[in-house]
Amino acid sequence: MTLDQLPIGRKAVIKSVGGEGDLRLRLLDMGVIPRTAVTVTRIAPMGDPIEIRIRGYALTLRREDAKTVEVEAEA
Amino acid sequence: MRFALVGNQNCGKTTLFNQLTGANQHVGNFPGVTVEQRFGDARGYKDCVVVDLPGIYSIRPYSSEEIVTRDFVLNGKPDCVINIVDATNIERNLYLTLQIMTMRIPMVLALNMMDEVRAAGGTVDTALLAEILGIPVVPIAAVKGEGVGELMETAVDVARRKQKPTVYDFCKPGPVHRCIHAVTHIVEDHAELAGMSSRFAAMNMIEGNRDIIERLGVNENELELTEHSIIEMERECGLDRNAALADMRYAFIEDACARAVKRGGESAEHRRSTLIDNIVTNRYLSIPIFVAVMLLIFWLTFDVIGAFLSDLMGQGIDALTAAVDGALTAYGLNPVVHSLITDGIFAGVGNVLDFLPVIVVLFFFLSMLEDTGYMARIAFVMDKLLRKIGLSGKSIVPMLIGFGCSVPAIMATRTLTSDRDRKMTILLTPFMSCSAKIPIYSFFVAALFQRHRALVMGGMYFTGILVGVLFALVVGKAVFTGKPIPFVMELPNYRMPSLKTTLLLMWDKARDFIHRAFTIIFVASIVIWFLQTFDTRLNIVTDNAESVLASFGRAIAPVFGPLGFNDWRASTALITGFMAKEAVVSTISVLLDGAAVSSMFTPLSALSFLVFTLLYTPCVAAVAAIRREMGSRTKAVEVVIMQCLIAWLCAALVYAVGGLFV
Numbered sequence: 001m002t003l004d005q006l007p008i009g010r011k012a013v014i015k016s017v018g019g020e021g022d023l024r025l026r027l028l029d030m031g032v033i034p035r036t037a038v039t040v041t042r043i044a045p046m047g048d049p050i051e052i053r054i055r056g057y058a059l060t061l062r063r064e065d066a067k068t069v070e071v072e073a074e075a
Numbered sequence: 076m077r078f079a080l081v082g083n084q085n086c087g088k089t090t091l092f093n094q095l096t097g098a099n100q101h102v103g104n105f106p107g108v109t110v111e112q113r114f115g116d117a118r119g120y121k122d123c124v125v126v127d128l129p130g131i132y133s134i135r136p137y138s139s140e141e142i143v144t145r146d147f148v149l150n151g152k153p154d155c156v157i158n159i160v161d162a163t164n165i166e167r168n169l170y171l172t173l174q175i176m177t178m179r180i181p182m183v184l185a186l187n188m189m190d191e192v193r194a195a196g197g198t199v200d201t202a203l204l205a206e207i208l209g210i211p212v213v214p215i216a217a218v219k220g221e222g223v224g225e226l227m228e229t230a231v232d233v234a235r236r237k238q239k240p241t242v243y244d245f246c247k248p249g250p251v252h253r254c255i256h257a258v259t260h261i262v263e264d265h266a267e268l269a270g271m272s273s274r275f276a277a278m279n280m281i282e283g284n285r286d287i288i289e290r291l292g293v294n295e296n297e298l299e300l301t302e303h304s305i306i307e308m309e310r311e312c313g314l315d316r317n318a319a320l321a322d323m324r325y326a327f328i329e330d331a332c333a334r335a336v337k338r339g340g341e342s343a344e345h346r347r348s349t350l351i352d353n354i355v356t357n358r359y360l361s362i363p364i365f366v367a368v369m370l371l372i373f374w375l376t377f378d379v380i381g382a383f384l385s386d387l388m389g390q391g392i393d394a395l396t397a398a399v400d401g402a403l404t405a406y407g408l409n410p411v412v413h414s415l416i417t418d419g420i421f422a423g424v425g426n427v428l429d430f431l432p433v434i435v436v437l438f439f440f441l442s443m444l445e446d447t448g449y450m451a452r453i454a455f456v457m458d459k460l461l462r463k464i465g466l467s468g469k470s471i472v473p474m475l476i477g478f479g480c481s482v483p484a485i486m487a488t489r490t491l492t493s494d495r496d497r498k499m500t501i502l503l504t505p506f507m508s509c510s511a512k513i514p515i516y517s518f519f520v521a522a523l524f525q526r527h528r529a530l531v532m533g534g535m536y537f538t539g540i541l542v543g544v545l546f547a548l549v550v551g552k553a554v555f556t557g558k559p560i561p562f563v564m565e566l567p568n569y570r571m572p573s574l575k576t577t578l579l580l581m582w583d584k585a586r587d588f589i590h591r592a593f594t595i596i597f598v599a600s601i602v603i604w605f606l607q608t609f610d611t612r613l614n615i616v617t618d619n620a621e622s623v624l625a626s627f628g629r630a631i632a633p634v635f636g637p638l639g640f641n642d643w644r645a646s647t648a649l650i651t652g653f654m655a656k657e658a659v660v661s662t663i664s665v666l667l668d669g670a671a672v673s674s675m676f677t678p679l680s681a682l683s684f685l686v687f688t689l690l691y692t693p694c695v696a697a698v699a700a701i702r703r704e705m706g707s708r709t710k711a712v713e714v715v716i717m718q719c720l721i722a723w724l725c726a727a728l729v730y731a732v733g734g735l736f737v
Contacts, residue, residue: 017318022137023561028321029133030563031167034314036325045358046459051566055166056338058348058566060455062462065561 001073004050004066006040012071013037019068031055032069076123076234079148081175082159083168084130084492085448085567087187091159091217092127093575095227102583104706105143111489112143117227126153132167134174136284138560139494148178149271154234156182157226162192162199162214163344163568165336169328176210176240179272183211183230190216197339204335209242218573243274245327250311251319254281257304265291281305281316348568352452361456368449369475372440376433377479377510384432392425411615415604423600426655427592427696430482431585437476437483438584439577444472445490446572451564458562464544465551467493467562470500474543477507478536481697485704486584493560501704502550505693505718506543508536511656515688518660522672523681531682535689542690542725587703595699603654619666624650638687638723639680639730649687655694679737683730690722 006012014036017027031054032038041058042051049062080095082088092100096115105112110129117123128147129140136142148156158175160168165186175182186199205212211229215222232238246252259277266276269290279287280301293301305316312319355364375381396417403413444450454468461468469491476484484504491497516532524531606624608615616622620643628647635641644666652659667675676684692715693701702711 023563025133025135025137025317026561026563028317029135029170030565031170031325033318033321033325035322042352042356044455044459045356045361046456048459049455049562051455055164057164057167059563060451060566061561061563062458065563 001071002067003038003040003052003069003071004063006038006071006073008040008043010073011037011039012073015070015072017069019065023065024068027061027065027069030059032059038071076154076231077151078117078123078125078230078234079151079153079156080125080127080159081144081148081156081171082130082185083132083161083164083171083565085565086130086159086161086164086168087217088127088130088159090573090576091157091185091187091215091223092125093573093579094217094220094223095125098579098582100579100583102587105147110139110143119224120227120231123227123231125157126151131171133171135282136286138492140492148175148180152180154181154237155230156180157185157230158182159185159187159217161188162186163188163195163342165199166325166328166332169331170324172208173245173324173327174278176208177243177272177275177278179239179243179275181233181236181238182240183213183226183233184208185217185222185226186212186214187217189214190219190221191342191344192339195339195342198337200335200337204331207242207331207335208240210240211238243272246323247326250308251323254304254308258301261297261300262291262293265293265297268292278320281320283316342568344568344570348448351569352566355449355452356456361452365453365456368444372437373479376436376440381433381436384436385429388432389425389429392421392428396421396425411608414608415601418608419601419604420597423603423654424592424597426658427596428589430480430696431588431592433480434483434486434588435581435585437479438486438581441472441476441483441487441490442577442580443572446570446576448567448569450490451566454562454564455566462562464547465555466496466499466503466547467491470496470503473500473504474507477504477509479510481505481507481509481693482588482700483584485697485700486587488704492564495555495560498705499547499551499555501701502714503543503547505697505701505714506539506546506690508539508689509656511694512689514657514660516685518663519672519676519681519685523676523678531685535685538686538725539689542721546721591696591699591703595702596695599654599695603651607651634723635687637730638683638726640676640684642675644675645684649691652688653692653695655696656688659688677737679730679733682733683726686729687722687726690725691719692722693718 014032014034016034017024017032019027036054038052038054040050041053044050049060050066051058051060080088080092092113095117097118100113100115103112104110113127114124117125126147128144131141131144134141134145136145147153156175158172160172172184186201189199192199199214201212201214211233213222213226213229215226217223246255255277258280259273262276262280263273266273269276269292276287276291308319309315314322354360399421400417403416444453450469450472453472456468457471458468461470472490473484473487476487481504485501488497488500491500516535520528520531606627607622609623610616610621611623611626619625625643625647628650629643632641632643632646635646644663647666648659648662651662692698698711698715701714702708705711
């Protein structure tokens with residue numbers, strides 16, 4: 001499953017970070033890296049972007065960018 | 076000694092800088108880029124300068140902020156780096172710390188917001204953390220000023236002893252470790268020659284940062300060897316080079332935090348933020364709340380506080396002008412010089428200084444929006460809408476301020492982190508009809524469009540927005556072809572802004588504006604006065620129609636033929652409108668000399684004239700702001716020419732299409 005499909009509140013672990021160039025490096029620098037726990041906490045009123053909680057802080061990113069992040073939801 | 080203050084955004088860096096330096100700050104730009112450079116003398120220390128570097132999350136050379144920071148630390152060789160870290164968000168903040176540590180420059184860690192961590196029941200073993208990182212760690216609470224004295228003492232001590240970080244190896248034995256060691260060995264000699272740490276050089280080689288690689292001057296063979304060991308690492312650990320390095324840093328940080336940080340429960344700040352966000356980013360409430368907040372700010376700024384202060388300021392300037400006028404008359408100064416001082420300089424500069432209170436008040440509110448954390452939520456809520464025209468959510472605020480006054484709106488683009496967004500927003504803002512144009516609309520509506528007041532007024536605002544949006548779509552495609560910076564943004568906890576930071580920002584903007592009023596606007600006032608006072612043979616005119624300005628108006632009037640107002644009075648008014656938009660109305664009134672507006676304009680040509688004034692060149696104060704924020708005089712001139720062209724085309728279109736119906 002990709003990060004944009006993760007339901008609100010469901011815990012997940014990042015499997016891989018795709019994307020390319022600047023976007024990918026930015027995600028990595030912000031701590032969006034494999035084996036990190038993540039939850040989606042909120043979706044913007046117009047349906048995009050989304051807010052996630054990672055490493056104890058809140059990060060927002062667009063759906064199309066979240067698509068590049070592969071996650072595995074906890075059972 | 077020089078101290079460089081480095082840290083993430085939203086970690087309290089500006090607050091700490093203000094605590095360290097007090098009010099004696101200087102603002103400039105880093106050479107070649109429009110990134111702001113602030114520096115100030117450290118309080119209580121002789122010859123100690125603190126330089127506030129831009130808030131960044133990482134030192135990759137992708138944004139001008141990151142390059143500026145990296146190069147300042149690398150080439151500027153500060154005596155000590157003060158790295159401020161938000162203790163409530165320690166993992167992500169330490170990422171930058173690790174990157175700076177590899178540069179092997181003396182540094183201290185300022186662990187900010189320790190009060191919040193403690194209040195939530197958490198602790199940080201600073202001695203252990205210092206040992207793990209190999210740099211001194213000082214806990215502080217910048218807002219309250221706690222620990223700031225001790226921090227500066229430690230920094231000075233570290234700088235004196237040139238105490239470099241002792242830890243620079245972040246990886247456990249394994250493929251990444253082997254690769255870094257191999258590459259470090261390859262670049263060692265080059266790094267020493269280039270005056271950078273070999274570890275830092277190796278990291279840049281692995282990350283493939285071209286400019287550093289060029290500076291190292293490695294040869295083909297060495298590059299190949301490097302690539303070879305990187306590929307081997309990628310194969311062995313199953314991650315590509317960038318992910319592998321990020322993973323290495325975060326693994327080190329997780330381990331360090333597991334040992335030195337005891338997390339408390341959910342902090343009061345976070346709980347409060349979640350509650351506020353449930354309301355202000357709510358599906359139904361978010362936009363009404365945003366509109367209400369903006370309306371409140373506008374009302375307070377332009378109607379209540381700002382208007383009151385502007386009136387006061389205006390009265391002060393009038394009184395001063397009258398006093399000077401009287402004194403000069405009594406002295407019997409040459410009437411031409413007298414007129415230059417009162418009608419030229421005082422009237423021109425005074426006219427623009429009237430804006431000052433509005434700007435200062437607006438920046439008070441802007442600082443509130445930004446520093447509380449609400450601005451990030453606005454970006455979150457509005458992003459989808461703004462993305463349609465190629466911008467991101469944050470641009471909405473400067474654009475809305477543009478409806479009040481373009482000058483603070485353009486100055487407010489500083490809050491945008493992407494250079495591309497900033498420049499595009501600056502170009503868009505002048506299309507938002509500013510409040511100085513209201514007198515022009517009112518004047519014509521009262522004279523010619525009594526029956527369609529609201530339609531004409533509303534139509535003007537709508538036309539401005541429409542042209543702006545179309546312009547953004549075209550320019551976004553044609554000029555700003557580079558990829559926009561990805562919208563990956565932190566949503567910080569809501570916090571009370573520090574009064575000191577807000578006041579300093581207001582003072583700063585006021586100073587900036589006053590500086591412009593007395594330089595560029597001062598000169599422009601004199602030029603316009605000269606053109607109005609003399610005729611082409613340098614005689615003083617008795618009739619307004621004889622002045623150089625009028626002759627100039629006459630000369631360019633035919634340009635406006637296709638727009639329906641080939642009239643020198645109209646073109647002269649447009650020229651004076653460059654000083655301040657309200658001047659369009661006063662000039663027309665003077666030149667009409669009691670005749671009715673309908674003797675000069677038909678309703679259709681008036682409409683075309685209104686569209687032209689809506690869209691043509693921003694006033695001189697706004698142009699000066701554009702010049703400053705774009706960092707280029709040519710760009711500012713281009714904006715003026717381009718907007719005049721757009722205005723001409725739109726007005727011609729209105730006149731031509733309107734002509735089919737009338």
